[in-house]
Amino acid sequence: MEELLKINNLDVKFDTDEGRITAVENISLSVKQGEVLGIVGESGSGKSVTAKAIMQLNPGNTIYNDDAEIIIDGENVIKFTSKEDLMKIRGGKVSMIFQEPMASFAPAIKIGDQMVEQLLLHKNIKKDEAKTISLDMLTRVGITDTEKRFNQYAFELSGGMRQRAMIAMALSTMPKLLLADEPTTALDVTIQAQVLKLMKDIIKEYKMGVIFITHDLGVIAQTADQIAVMYLGCVVEKGPVNEILKNPKHPYTKGLIAALPDVNNLEAPLKPIPGNIPSPLERPTGCVFRTRCPHPTKEGKEGKIDMKLVEVEPGHWVDQCGAKCG
Amino acid sequence: MSDNLISVNNVCVNFDYQENFISKKQKIHAVQNINIKIKKGSFFGLVGESGSGKTTLGRAILGANKISSGNVIFHDDDKDYDLTTISKDELKEYRKKAQLIFQDPYAALSPRMTVRDIIAEPLEVMKITKNKQETDERVREIASKCRLNLEHLRRFPHAFSGGQRQRISIARALVSSPKFIVADESVAALDVSIQADILNLLKNLRKELNLTYLFISHDLSVVAHVCDVVAVMYLGHIVELAPSKELFNNPKHSYTKALLSSIPSIDPEKQSKAIELTGEIPSAMNPPSGCVFKTRCPNPGHDCKGGDIEMGLIEVSPGHWVDQCCVISK
Structure with a gap:
């Protein structure tokens, strides 16, 4: 199937008062048409920064490396600078759903007006056509009384x-x-179940590619086809969702799965991953996970193994240091 | 002496609401007719969606919300405190004994105070310690109990990660040696790996310091793991109350069943069999008559839809209480 998005060797750094911070390091990912890629990781692992890089929404102090590529439809969006080019991606070829829906709608503009506005910007259509499309879409996502909600x-x-x-x-x-x-x-479990079902139906119907960012492994297991586990800006493990969750190789992935409270086994003790995620200013050299690794190899602990993904099973990639100690 | 630390008897909390100054005053029924007993040394869980009244109930028990009717009694070793008739001086005493851990460790700590000052503040405000030396000693003692590095006491909160901040909040809540802790969504803002760490800390502290918890959460899998007894709330009412193992293995109320089935499984092959609830939680301003869950119930009985069945818990097996509508209306 056609590859919609290809990210190659992406680094994202921020210039701050305290120095240059590495938020994302050497990431390569791809999404095919009709495929859902789940990105999991703790806060500070660089999930959102990666998504914002695709939309070119990172702030002005962001520095990308020269050989980084984010290819959408054969065009490298990192090289885009003009407003017209950026408009083609933002809301055109790529749309984004944010975490906090209250913060992402303008509070003083009616929902309907916001929906119509973006349609007018991206599609060559008239205002009443845009309204019809918006109302249809609202019905499609299960909102009743659409005419009222629109206003x-x-x-x-x-x-x-x-x-x-x-x-x-x-x-x-x-x-x-x-x-x-x-x-x-931000939603309650019963509402979450409704929204996830809706998203799955729509993704199937429109055959779009999706990047689904979450810290909740349960949500990923229920929606994604492929999964990438991120830690401190690096992808430490990636592959088909079934393979990764059933047969995790990296100690961080294993730790994440073990830390989840299991509803089927209430007696099992909760196992946290020891230590804290290091500050991006004190990024470890070599394997980024070595400061929290439960049983590191000698070279790994000393930071002598560089981050590099190796293929352990067809399609299942693990960081080489984690593959040895995991 | 009773085994219970807290008895909540027929508590209702209502708020007045006025849309604008000419419209009629309305009542929001946030908490309705709650009866619970919290045993000494137990981990009492309270689950429900947003808007179900769990935080309001927690605050009412702490005396931070006015109780409209009914009463809450705190059974201390030598004395009972009735929160509806409590005097100002008694309330001050009560505050030393009952404390709150907040949800968001980023918002709960003042950015302009050092960790030492944050933890010491309750001691100074409540005049528990006599001099600075004693305060410092107490702060260091509780900080090491909460596994905080003593060198960190001089730093400001911005230098800490979410998990460490939550440990600071816990230390502040525990510094006055309370007996009762309300933990309101205390792990909701944390990553899973740290969440497990904080839950283990709370569990260990219970044994070490003889604490009793009211643990408020919307996350059933977390509640299942730490709590002894769980109450499920919906629209101000408790709809099911049981020991946690019994509740998770043998849920009786259709709302509890739906909640349990909505937890996404991490096994991709076990595609979710979520009992889908249509719609959303109704407004507490005009709750449905009879069973409050009837507007979303996936399989309501005949009498239930008619609204004839009043809310009320009945005991189906020892210690397992279910709202009567789901038991008798089949």
Whole structure:
């Protein structure tokens, strides 16, 4: 199947008062049409920065490396500078759903007006056509009374409803790629189940590629086809979701799975990953996970093994240091 | 002497609400007719969606919200405190004995105070320690119990990660040697790997310091792991109350069943069999008559839809209480 998005050797650094911070290091990922790529990791692992790099939404002090490529439809978006080019990706070919739906709608503009505005920007259509499309999309995501909701403000909707409206808005321009950054984290479990089901149906129907960012392994297991586990800006393990969750090789992936409370076995003790995620200013050299690794190899502990993914099973890639000690 | 530390008897909490100054005053029924007993040394869990009234109930027990009717009694060793009639002086005493751990460790700590000052503040405000030396000693003692590095006491909160900040909040709550702790979504803002660490810390501290917890959370899998007894709340009512193992292996109320089935499984082959609840939690301003869950119930009985069945818990097996609507209306 056609590759929609290809990220090659991406580094993202930020210039700050305290020095240059590495947020993402040497990431290569790809998403095919109709495929859901799940990115998991703790806060500070660089998941959102990666997504924002695709949309070119990172702030002005961001530095990308010269040989980095983010290829969407044969074009390297990192090299885009003009407003027109950027508009083609933002909301055009790529749409994004953010974590907190209250913060991502403008509070003083009606939901409907915001939906129409972005359609007018990206599609060559008239205002009433845009309204018809928006109303259709709202119905599609299971919002009743669409005409009324269309004329309401974000604060008048409940959390679940707002996230549905956000999804409707992101999908109405028919993007090829959807970036969902923790779309269900702020929702209650019963509402989360509704929203996930809706997203799965829509992804199947429109055959779009999706990057699904979350810290919740359960949500990933239920939605993704491929999974990439990130730690401190690096992908430490990636592959098909079934393979990674059933047969994890990297000690960090194993730790994440073990730390989850298991509802089927209430007696099992909770196993945290020891230590804290290091500050990006004190990034370890060599294997980034070595400061928290439960049983590191000697070379790994001394930081002598560089980060590099190796293929252990067809399609299952693990960082070489983690493959040895895991 | 009773085994219970807290008895909550028929507690209702209502808030007045007025949309604007000419419209009619309305009542929001946040908490309705709650009866619970929290045993000494237990981990009592309270789960429910946002808007179910779990935080309001927690605050009412701490005396931070006005109780509209009913009463809450805190059974101390030598004295009972009735929170509805409590005097100002008694309330001050009570505050030393009951403390709160907040949800968001980023918002709960003042960015302008050092960790030492944050932890010492309750001691100074409540005048528990006599001089600075004694305060410092107490701060160091509790900080090491919460596994904080003593060198960190001089730093400011911005230097710490989420898990460390939550340990600072816990140390501050415990510094006045309370007996009862309300932990309101205390691990919700943390990453899974750290969440497990904080939960283990809370568990260990319970044994070490003889604490009793009211643990409020929306995450059932977390509650299942730490709590002895769990109450499920929906729209201000408790709909099911049971020892946690019993509740998770043998849920009786259709809301509890739906909640349990909505937890996404980490086994990709076990595709979710979530009992899908349509719609959302109704407004607490005009809750449905009869069973409050009937607007979303996946399989309501005949009498339930009619709204004839009042809310009320009945005991189906020892210690397992279920709202009567789901038991009798089949």
